Structure formats: C-alpha cells, structure tokens
Amino acid sequence: MPLIRGCADEHSTPSLRNQKMKAAELEVQNLRVTFYPKGRKVQAVRGVSFNIKPNERVAIVGESGCGKSQMARALVQLIPSHAGKIEEGKVLYDGVNLLSLSEKEMRRYRGREIGMIFQDARASLSPLITVGDQIVEAYKDHHPLSTKKEAESRALELLELVQIEDPLRSFGQYPHELSGGMCQRVMIALALAPDPKLLIADEPTTALDVTIQAQILDLLKRIQEQFGMSILFITHDFSLLSGFCHRALVMYAGEIVEEAHVHELFKHPKHPYTKALLRSIPRLDLPKTSPLEVIEGNPPDLSKPINGCPFQPRCRFKTPQCGSTSPPMINRVACWLYDPRFKEKYELFTSS
C-alpha cells in the first residue's frame, strides 16, 4: 500500500494541476433530431443553435421531455440509429463538423475531446468490472503508450481528485458496492481519464439527494476550473443554476426559447415560459396557505407539427402572431412580445 500511495503522491498529482489544456469551442447550428417510434415521427430537437466558449459552464434547463438529453447525445452522435436520426444541423467543434464524421472518426472525439456523464451513474458503470479497472481501461484506451502501472496510479489520482473516500479500497470495488454519490464521483473520474476538453453532464445530480448534489456540483466546478475545460450542464432544476453556471439556455419543446447569463435570467426573465417556471418554484417566504403556482396545460405533443410558438397554448400573454409564425430569436429570446407591434402585451408582461 505505501508503494502505490507513494507513487500517486510523488509525481502525478502535481502533473494534474499543470495540465491546463487548451480548451475547445463548440458551436451548434440548427440541430434537428427526429425519432421514429412505431412509424410515428417525433421531433425531439427542433432547430437548436448555441455555442460554448472555452472555460465556460453553460446550462441547458428545461422540463423533462423537452429534448435536452437527446440534444446532448446528438452532439456526439449517440442517438441509436434504429431509433432516431439527426435530420440536419452542424456541430462545430473547433471548426470541425462532428456530424459529418464517420463512426470511426467520431470515436476519436468521444471521450478524448468530449466527455460525458449521465444521470444514473450506477447503471452507467459496467457492473462486472471493478471501478479501478474501468478507469484504467478508459485511460489506456486513450493513452496507448502508457504502462499498466501508470494507468493504475493515474486512476488512483483521479479517484482521489473526485474525493472518493479511501480511493485505494474503492479501486477494487464493484459499482454495486458503492453509494449513488460515490458512483457519480467514479463516473466523473472515468470521464476525466481521457482528459476531455468539454464535459457534457446530463443531469448528473438528479438521482442524488440534496446534500450530495451540492458536493457533486462543487466538485464539477472545481475540476472545470482546475482542468480548464468547458462544461455543458443539463438539468431540469433551476435552483442548481445560480451557483454553478455562467450562462443558461432555456429549452422548451425541442427549441431554445431564451438564453441569458444566470443572474440576468433570475432577475429579468424575458420569456413568459422562463418567468412562469421561476414563479413555480415553491417559496418559503409566502404563507403556507397560498397556492403553488403552476403552468396550466401540458407541453405540446412533439409527434404533431407545431405552428408558431410552442408555448403559445399555455401563454398568458399570447399575441395574434404567436399561433401562426414561430418567433425569431431577437435579443437572445424567442418571443413575439419583443416585437414593437405588441407593445401593450409586453407592458402587461413586465408589470405582472
């Protein structure tokens, strides 16, 4: 034990810190993903455009079923071909369109350039391989020249980095022997093993309880700063945004309806959907008897064509234009209220 511990401490931990990689830039243009379950056509992602700058933490917020996870999977072409298809769009990673790459070329980007962590960490770890061996394998896969010893000591460092209690013991354990929070840490270590420049975190804390949530987010933030990577954080939980992200994109029915810096988003939500969502967060300062705010109605059925703004049937500030033409993205919000023609409605909205 002292031997392994020693070699992890001696030369490798500092090397992690020195390893500031040049971060990458991601630009997504008009991405469309469609699924074909049983002959139906479900447009899960309907023309999404955004970008992530180096060293930035960007969040995508939206309710379940709004297409945020599928969008994230489409970025690295992980949509199973029998289920769905990327209809159009571009995913420019440092200028290279990932969607035009072959499966073999794409593999060089997965893991090494773009890492991913998933919601259910325990299910995302191979159940019959020990935690340590999985990290060793991921490391060796992307560092073909490394020896087994190097990979093992690196795996131990990574386990230490993600603050696993007793890394040496966990190294030889199976995923089912670890708690949910520990599994998520292992998952993060696994994603970090090939040194990605962009980390996509798909609801990494949803399956965890609140105290562990905060720890995991802190960990991700610290790692992002230390490694100098970018993070695309996907969540349905507005309350996680404020401390964690620089910028947030609000997604609704497969579209991005608003984009803003996090503090701006909380202070001045521009889209009626965002505003309604923020209001529906239960507040402790209101009397117990006051009813919880909800958004009336349901998200639209994505298997049917949508005319105009997808939020329009549920919107309290609907304009005559909303039902027919989809609103253009003006000033980083897709809403007709910002058209000068509907000034009255806009004033009603701001005063509400």
Add this chain to the structure above:
Amino acid sequence: MNTATFSLPYFRESIFRLKENRAAMVGLWLLIFLFIAAIIAPFFTPYNYYETHLSLKNYPPSKEFWFGTDELGRNVFSRIWLGARISLFVGISAAFIDMIIGVIYGAFAGFIGGKIDEMMMRFCDILNSLPQLLIVIILLVLMGPGLTTIILALTLTGWINMARIIRGHIHQIKHLDFVMAAKALGASRFRILTHHLITNAVGSIITTVTLTIPGAIFTESFLSFLGLGVQAPMASWGTMASDGLPALRFYPWRLFFPAFFISITMFAFNLLGDGLRDAFDPRLRR
C-alpha cells in the same frame, strides 16, 4: 499492505466466491474424482475391458470383479471407467465446440441486430426444426458410427441453444446505460462487444456450458442405447445401460452401475453449474 483488495481481478474473485459455495465444491470434487478415476482406475484391476470370461458371466460384485461382470464375463469395473472416459470426452468436447460456435454466432447476431440478426436467427430455427435423430442417422450413413460422428451430430444443432441464449442476453444488455457510457468514452464496437457485452454474459455462458455437458452425455448415452453410438468392444455408459436393461430382474448390478455413474455425473455438473453462475454474478453476492 492489502494489495489483494487493490486489484483483485474479476476471475480470481469469482473463484474465491465459488470456493465458499459448499454444494458447488461437492460437485467440483465429484467431477475431479471422476476425471482422475477415469484415467487411473483401470490400472487397479488385472482385467481389461474387452477380456471375456465366459465361465464367469453375470457374476455379482465381488472381491475379484468389484462391479461384477456382464453377459460375456467382462469386468464391469474396467468398462465403467472406459465408459467414463468416452462419456466425459464426448460431453466436454461437444459442449466446448457448442460454446465457441454459439457465443460467436449469438454475440454477433445480438450485437448487429436488425435484419442480419433476424436472418441469422431464422437460419437457427430452420436448423433446429430438423429432427436430431434424422441428422444423426444421415451422418452415420455418411461417416459410419464412431466418436467423431457422435460429436459432430451433437454439435451440428447443439450450438443453437447457446447462440440463442447469448443473443438474447446481448440484446438485453446492449441498450443499457453502461454500454452507452462506454461508447461515450470512445470505446470501439469490438471493445464494447468483448469487454462489456460478452463479459456480462459470462455467467450465462458458464451455466449453459455446464448444463450442455450433461445434456450431451445424456444424448450420447441415448444414441448408444439405440445402438447408434460407440461400437463394441468399446463401451459408453449408454451402451452398458442398454445391455443391462434386459437383465434387470436377475442381474440388477449390470444396470445399476452405469445408471449410478450417469446420475452422479449429471448431479455434479448441475451443482457446479449453479455454483459457477452465482460466483460469476457479483450482484448475487451477499
């Protein structure tokens, strides 16, 4: 200094778990005993398996002939262990060939999926719909009776069971999150197949193999019983049981010994198979 827990490989840990399972160990020791006995037991008796003693036929078990003699006065003890060699050889080699063909075929079909999978599985159905006895008889006509024919006849359709089990298993696990996660980490398709999918199917591979062996031994016995197996003066447990059956009322030991050893072997393989399945699936561990 606990390097043992530091990187205990999957396989070694499974063996460790197997050792804790008493029933499986009984099965394992029984099999080891059978194997060793099949090799060395014939040297403990001065009589070989084809020597006839017509004056001593149908002799009950005694100091001279431990398991008695058969209708030609041959030493049943020697013949039992010759039968053990043949039965075990047939069972293990048939199961091994089944495993290789079945795992490759099933894993490929399950992993590729879609139309190719559909076609491969229909081919299995067609092959499986041919009566095994018919295949055996055709092969016997073409190749003449013997061990090779028996093994070929057993494996010609035997691998289908393994292929189906593996294909089903791979189908079931290939859409699980960890396969997606491995893909997101940049693992190649081949690596996912060998490292994640087949590794996860090891439990069912082992179980199926350990259950194929007694099945093959049974089929071999059955074919020999019908006179389609190994030919005299060679003996397998099946031929001996077949020879012993008409004499059951007067000389029961002639049926008892081969039947006893067939049962013991089945029992041992089943105990070991169950134990291995538990050992290879850490989720069942308490």
